[in-house]
Amino acid sequence: MALSLELITATARSLLVQYGLQDVSMRRLAKELDVGPGALYYHVASKQELLRSVAHEILSPLQHEPGDALELMLRFRELVLPLRDVGDLLLLAYALDENLPPARLLPERLMAEGWPQSSAEETSAVVMRFALGAVATEQNQALLQGPAAMPTQAPDARQATAAEQIYRRGLQKLLIRA
C-alpha cells in the first residue's frame, strides 16, 4: 500500500472532516488504508503525535496569510470552525507544539504594527488562549445544542452570528495597545 506519514495524516484529516474526531481511531484509519492496525505504528509514534501532525496540516494555510493580527485571527476561526470538533484537538496540539500556526506569526504581526516585543509576545499568548477557548466553545455548542442551528451562511449574507460577535469583541479588546 506504500504507507507513509503523509498518507496517514491526509487520511486522518479526511476522516476528521467527514465524520468528526470521534471517528478518527487508529483502527478505523487502518481499515481505511487496508492495513493492520499495527502497521501505522511503523510510521507514527502515537495517536497523539498523529493528531498534532493533522493539526499542523490544517493550520498551515495561516503561514501565508496577509493582513494584520485581527484578520489573521479571524481567518484562524474560519479555518477551524467547519471542522466541527477540532477545537478540543487544537488545545492538545498547542500544548504538544507551541509553534503551531499562528503562534509564531501572531507576535510578528503585532510587532509589525508597532508593538514592543515583550508585550507582543504576551498579547499573543493571551489572544491564542482566547481564540482556542472561543472556537472550542462555539463548536461544542453547535454539536450538542443545535446541529440544526449551524448557520448555513450564504457567503455574502453579512449578518454575524452571536458567536462571531463575541469572538470579534474579544479580539478587539485584547488587541488594544496598552
Place this chain on the structure above:
Amino acid sequence: MALSLELITATARSLLVQYGLQDVSMRRLAKELDVGPGALYYHVASKQELLRSVAHEILSPLQHEPGDALELMLRFRELVLPLRDVGDLLLLAYALDENLPPARLLPERLMAEGWPQSSAEETSAVVMRFALGAVATEQNQALLQGPAAMPTQAPDARQATAAEQIYRRGLQKLLIRA
C-alpha cells in the same frame, strides 16, 4: 451498595482528582463502587451527563464567592487548576450546560459594578471563553511538557508564574468597560 447519583458523582470526582480524567471510566467507576458496569446506567443517563454533574459539583463553590468579577475569575482558575486535566472536561460541560458556575454570577457581578446589561452579558461570554481556553492550555502544557515544572507554590511566595501573568492580563483587558 445503595448506589445513587450523588455517590457516583462523588466517586467520579475523587477518581478525577487522584488519577486524572483518563482514569474516569464507567468501568473503573463501577469497580470502585463494587457493582457491575451496567448498574451505573440505572442512575445516570450517560458518561457525558455524569461528567457534567461532576463539573457542577467542582464549580459550585463559586456560587458563594464574594468579590468583584476579576476576583471571581481568579478563584475560578484556582479551583480548576489543581484538577490537572479538567480543562477539556469543562469545555464540554459548558456546552452541555450554559448555566454552569460562574456563568450566571459573572454578568451579575459586572452589572453590580455598573455595566449595562447587554454589555455585561457579552463580556461574560467573552471572559468565559478566555478563561476556559487559558486554564485548558495551562493544564495541558503542565501535563505534557513539564510534569516537574508545575510550580509547588508556597502559598505565600507571591511571584506569579508566566501562565498566571497571562491569565491576569487577559482578564484586565477584557474587563475594561468600553
Place this chain on the structure above:
DNA sequence: ACCTGAACACCGTTCAAGT
C-alpha cells in the same frame, strides 16, 4: 426498584513472526 452478567461493538499499543 435496583442490580447482575453477559454480550455487542469497539479502543490504543506492542511485538513476534513473516516477506
Place this chain on the structure above:
DNA sequence: ACCTGAACACCGTTCAAGT
C-alpha cells in the same frame, strides 16, 4: 524495511434475567 496477525488490557452502552 515494512507489514501481518494476534494478543493485551481496556472502553461505553444495552438488556434480558434475577431479586
